[in-house]
């Protein structure tokens with residue numbers, strides 16, 4: 001069924017979905033050319049598009065209140081060749097906590113492009129889908145490295161470099177990686193933390209370049225530890241990465257406390273994950289992640305286990 005004649009392709013009701021992501025190591029330095037390691041999450045976001053007879057574009061039944069979301073929808077529609085006269089309702093649902101570093105905006109960006117492509121009957125190539133999703137993510141984050149969208153699109157665990165060209169390589173762990181994510185602080189604004197770190201790094205390259213390089217070294221070391229099944233070495237790399245991210249000024253007291261607590265309760269390593277300035281930490285469990293998660297979970301600070309399977 002198609003409805004509403006007008007500029008660009010006709011629309012039919014359709015949905016698109018995408019999972020979230022977790023950065024294991026390398027966030028922030030990845031924006032400055034260093035590698036990062038990230039894993040796709042099965043939890044994610046589903047977007048449903050329903051065409052309208054008028055030119056309004058609503059979100060969950062109301063005009064989009066968030067200017068960045070309205071812009072993201074406009075960019076996605078534009079990429080699909082839909083004129084601004086083409087109205088539709090966008091419904092967003094999912095089980096990914098928002099703005100805590102688990103890739104909710106990347107997940108939303110990919111799901112939105114997939115939903116609009118399905119609604120307009122377009123079959124996008126992998127590259128066109130990726131380019132559209134990266135452009136949409138820019139509405140949320142300004143100048144993202146692309147690690148989030150790339151991880152969401154590829155799935156699994158991988159190595160990412162911003163390039164150009166962007167590079168993704170699957171990583172095959174020798175042993176399962178048992179993690180606990182703790183949502184330890186308020187929502188954060190990745191665009192702001194990335195932007196202010198960029199300003200500091202531009203003003204004092206001699207101070208920040210060595211930190212970014214050291215993070216890159218930890219990412220290389222972590223990859224070799226993952227491929228060798230050396231959990232202790234991976235954990236140590238993660239904790240050292242947190243120290244460097246803290247030195248870069250993107251941690252918070254609540255994240256530092258959660259990292260210390262995780263280490264005190266037996267984690268092999270722990271660090272903030274994602275943009276920092278709030279959000280979540282990730283801890284590496286020595287054994288059963290359910291038990292570590294139960295020890296770290298408390299009201300208002302949810303902790304949940306997550307497993308990256310072995311080959």
Ligand code: PMV
Nearest residue numbers: 027028101144145190274275
């Ligand atoms: O979207 P978040 O909060 O998971 O952060 C993404 C990772 C950063 O390296 C901080 C930014 C980027 O674009 O790579």
